[in-house]
Amino acid sequence: MVLQVNGQRVSLSLEPRTSLLDALREYAGLTGTKKGCDRGSCGACTVHIDGRRVVSCLTLAARAQGKAVTTIEGLASGDDLHPMQAAFLHHDAYQCGYCTPGQIMSAVALVQEGHAGSDAEIRENMSGNICRCGAYANIVGAIRDAAGRA
Amino acid sequence: MITGQPIDRRDGRQKVTGAATYAAEFAIPATVHAVLVQSTIAAGQIAGFDLAVAQGMPGVLAIITPDNAPKLSTKGGVPQAITQPALQDLEVIYNGQHVAIVVAETLERAQAAAAAVKLRYTEGEAQTTMEGALDQAYVPKNFRNGQRKPDSSRGDPAGSFAAAPVRIRATYTTPNEHHNPMEPHATIAAWDGDRLTVWTSTQGISGAQATLAGMFGIEKANVRVICPFVGGGFGSKGSTWPPATLAAMAARVVKRPVKLVLSRAQMFTSNGFRPMTVQKIAIGVANDGTLLSVRHDGISQMSMPKLGEFVEPVALATEMLYACPNLAVTHRLVGVNQGLPTYMRAPGEAPGVFAIESAMDEVAVALKMDPIVLRLKNYAETDPHENLPFSSKRLRECYEQGAAEFGWARRTLEPRSMRDGDWLVGMGMATSTYPTNQSPASARIRLMANGNVVVQSGTQDLGTGTYTVMAQLAADEFGLPIERVRVELGDSRLPSAPVSGGSQTVASVGSAVLAACKLARDHAIAMAISDAGDRWAGAKPADFHLENGAVVGPPGRMTLGEMMARRNVESVDVQGDAKPPGKDDKTHSLHAFGAQFAEVRVDSLTGEIRVSRLVGVFDGGRVLNAKTAHSQLIGGMTFGVGMALLEETLVDEATGRIVNANISEYVVPVNADIPVITAKLLEADDRVANPVGAKGLGELPMVGMAAAIANAVFHATGIRVRDLPIRLDDMLA
Numbered sequence A: 001m002v003l004q005v006n007g008q009r010v011s012l013s014l015e016p017r018t019s020l021l022d023a024l025r026e027y028a029g030l031t032g033t034k035k036g037c038d039r040g041s042c043g044a045c046t047v048h049i050d051g052r053r054v055v056s057c058l059t060l061a062a063r064a065q066g067k068a069v070t071t072i073e074g075l076a077s078g079d080d081l082h083p084m085q086a087a088f089l090h091h092d093a094y095q096c097g098y099c100t101p102g103q104i105m106s107a108v109a110l111v112q113e114g115h116a117g118s119d120a121e122i123r124e125n126m127s128g129n130i131c132r133c134g135a136y137a138n139i140v141g142a143i144r145d146a147a148g149r150a
Numbered sequence B: 001m002i003t004g005q006p007i008d009r010r011d012g013r014q015k016v017t018g019a020a021t022y023a024a025e026f027a028i029p030a031t032v033h034a035v036l037v038q039s040t041i042a043a044g045q046i047a048g049f050d051l052a053v054a055q056g057m058p059g060v061l062a063i064i065t066p067d068n069a070p071k072l073s074t075k076g077g078v079p080q081a082i083t084q085p086a087l088q089d090l091e092v093i094y095n096g097q098h099v100a101i102v103v104a105e106t107l108e109r110a111q112a113a114a115a116a117v118k119l120r121y122t123e124g125e126a127q128t129t130m131e132g133a134l135d136q137a138y139v140p141k142n143f144r145n146g147q148r149k150p151d152s153s154r155g156d157p158a159g160s161f162a163a164a165p166v167r168i169r170a171t172y173t174t175p176n177e178h179h180n181p182m183e184p185h186a187t188i189a190a191w192d193g194d195r196l197t198v199w200t201s202t203q204g205i206s207g208a209q210a211t212l213a214g215m216f217g218i219e220k221a222n223v224r225v226i227c228p229f230v231g232g233g234f235g236s237k238g239s240t241w242p243p244a245t246l247a248a249m250a251a252r253v254v255k256r257p258v259k260l261v262l263s264r265a266q267m268f269t270s271n272g273f274r275p276m277t278v279q280k281i282a283i284g285v286a287n288d289g290t291l292l293s294v295r296h297d298g299i300s301q302m303s304m305p306k307l308g309e310f311v312e313p314v315a316l317a318t319e320m321l322y323a324c325p326n327l328a329v330t331h332r333l334v335g336v337n338q339g340l341p342t343y344m345r346a347p348g349e350a351p352g353v354f355a356i357e358s359a360m361d362e363v364a365v366a367l368k369m370d371p372i373v374l375r376l377k378n379y380a381e382t383d384p385h386e387n388l389p390f391s392s393k394r395l396r397e398c399y400e401q402g403a404a405e406f407g408w409a410r411r412t413l414e415p416r417s418m419r420d421g422d423w424l425v426g427m428g429m430a431t432s433t434y435p436t437n438q439s440p441a442s443a444r445i446r447l448m449a450n451g452n453v454v455v456q457s458g459t460q461d462l463g464t465g466t467y468t469v470m471a472q473l474a475a476d477e478f479g480l481p482i483e484r485v486r487v488e489l490g491d492s493r494l495p496s497a498p499v500s501g502g503s504q505t506v507a508s509v510g511s512a513v514l515a516a517c518k519l520a521r522d523h524a525i526a527m528a529i530s531d532a533g534d535r536w537a538g539a540k541p542a543d544f545h546l547e548n549g550a551v552v553g554p555p556g557r558m559t560l561g562e563m564m565a566r567r568n569v570e571s572v573d574v575q576g577d578a579k580p581p582g583k584d585d586k587t588h589s590l591h592a593f594g595a596q597f598a599e600v601r602v603d604s605l606t607g608e609i610r611v612s613r614l615v616g617v618f619d620g621g622r623v624l625n626a627k628t629a630h631s632q633l634i635g636g637m638t639f640g641v642g643m644a645l646l647e648e649t650l651v652d653e654a655t656g657r658i659v660n661a662n663i664s665e666y667v668v669p670v671n672a673d674i675p676v677i678t679a680k681l682l683e684a685d686d687r688v689a690n691p692v693g694a695k696g697l698g699e700l701p702m703v704g705m706a707a708a709i710a711n712a713v714f715h716a717t718g719i720r721v722r723d724l725p726i727r728l729d730d731m732l733a
């Protein structure tokens, strides 16, 4: 199976049942995308497919063939963090960091979707990404900040 | 001073780029995958396994059951919560108990084969819930590891209660709750002969090392535990639970490195939970609000004694919270066919303070008294239980600043008296407290020839900021910019440190780091004096300090590089140790405090409950990093919102099965549940408590949250909910 991940061609030998999340983590060595529930409930595995945010645990790897997959590893350009990554860093929008890649991938898409207009809108549209460390207040701040500068 | 500054988290870049490596993410060549199989009955015996189908599936390497599992040892006192290792016999005592491990070449194949493992059981009688067995409550055998008795009393609680003009009696209940850190428990285990390396997600690498060494009967030095990042723990990763041991067992059987990651569902039956509590409180009070008598009887759910013992110590805070001459507390257990409970964020304090601070609110209502005035009336200037002065206590300022910040003065006394359109508005508050703990810890300072410093300790960073604050402490000690200090932790080869639990990491490890810094400084100064010959003859060490990689003296400076070049070494290592004073040397009672405020809105038509504002002001001792400390505060308050309004593990009584073992039906707070939070820390350096001056922040902001919200809900609606979580249906009663 051939996937396009972060602009690179990745050739993997996968079973048809393998999820995109497991393909990334267990086969492609891209462990930045996290598994929190494997059931579509937590958002930790959020990636972009053709620019849209999806939960990769509920996406079969096979369905991602021929599409552009972007993961957290593909967000920064070289040493320069994406503005959303920089905002999360500056706002301390995490503690343990395990939900963070998913939060950031959701947040980037949310701004592109035009859903970062107000704090209330950010909260509502980020509610698919659970942060058990409870960094929500800082996550909202980071997104507000990054959206303003974008 | 770099310490205290709100500098960005030093591991932040790794976390925002996906480069931070958690336990399951280490690329160990030739790793295969293990999946656990769990029991589907609550009590009985395994009559047999039907493995033919699973064994015949592609890629299956081994199926390990009690019939063929290597024997594990518990000799040498295994320091983990579960005293009975898994897969050692055929008895089943709870639904979800580990009964087999399937190992296969790939994760998908292991999962498929695990689903094909079939068991036959002889079912036994099960008591699956605590409610039905309250009459069988028993006295804990090993309360607080035998450090104190489960009951205590002072004065004449019964007589003073009978004589009190105003009396409140109420029962408060809290449910089973699961930690649900976002990172599931995960272990990669690899053997090299008799040497074991595990990459595991743990709050205590030293405990994991000792546990695994004990179970497999090998030297501690032959077990290496690596854990640079933990994806949250909240207590669930404090002990070394069976999955870590089973991963190592599987690796030994298949002679390959094995990765074992729990599913979210398995996280509900593999690593403890906060046990359900039933707490009876009786308070007798004078008409002016003076507490005359307090009684707090707590019962918490336990598993079967075979697994060990865990008591939720709900009434310990009650002993020291207010000045009251007559008081009694008790702790009891009820055994049921469920897994072993364990510590969960603010164990004891979180459910206990919900009960006692709800009861205090009920007293205030009965007396028509302002809840803060009632608390100030009974303010404990010294610890009434330990009869010791507090090392510091600025709770009065917490109340004052919190009330001002929150706008408490706008609150009307009567319940159901504040409205905003269809919304009933309520304002509630509660006191928070958590003991300041410290355990023995060690740290090493490596002075490098280029003047840089490496700080090493076998502690772990759960996201609390350990990497960052230890660097800040050391940077100040050596007069270095923070970029020149590197912190290494999360490896059992480093000097030993305690479990990151009980909010003790900064007090324990920070004190060791300071001790090591001091020794390293003394060492460098001694080297410089001896190297300088006549130049500094007669100078006293106190005349020197370190700055930018050099010893600076009276007058002149000598770089560490010069000194090391003369000795032909590239670095100098110095280890420092710190431990708390012994029990008998204790001169002060050590506690952090806080005042927590909540505003809720309850829809008068639908009963929907929304938290609209949260304020917390805390006396947590010295702040090492204003940014990461603030994140701990908002994180704890958010966790408390979950406890107050959302979280409850539900058990099917007939089968003992947890029916909401997933993170969509075990409801935790999401972004839209959390309002604007104001969280403040008083400037409150406390060097009596420990050399760092910090009193611990991990649990404190969680402690008063549920009571503050429950009290706000009462104030909004006049409905007193004594059973958590508070739900919409409670509002429609």
Ligand code: FES
Residues within 6 Å of the ligand: A034, A035, A036, A037, A038, A039, A040, A041, A042, A043, A044, A045, A046, A055, A056, A057, A058
């Ligand atoms: S892992 Fe995909 S949503 Fe949780």
Ligand code: FES
Residues within 6 Å of the ligand: A093, A094, A095, A096, A097, A098, A099, A100, A130, A131, A132, A133, A134, A135, B182, B231, B232, B463
């Ligand atoms: S940072 Fe730990 S779960 Fe969000």
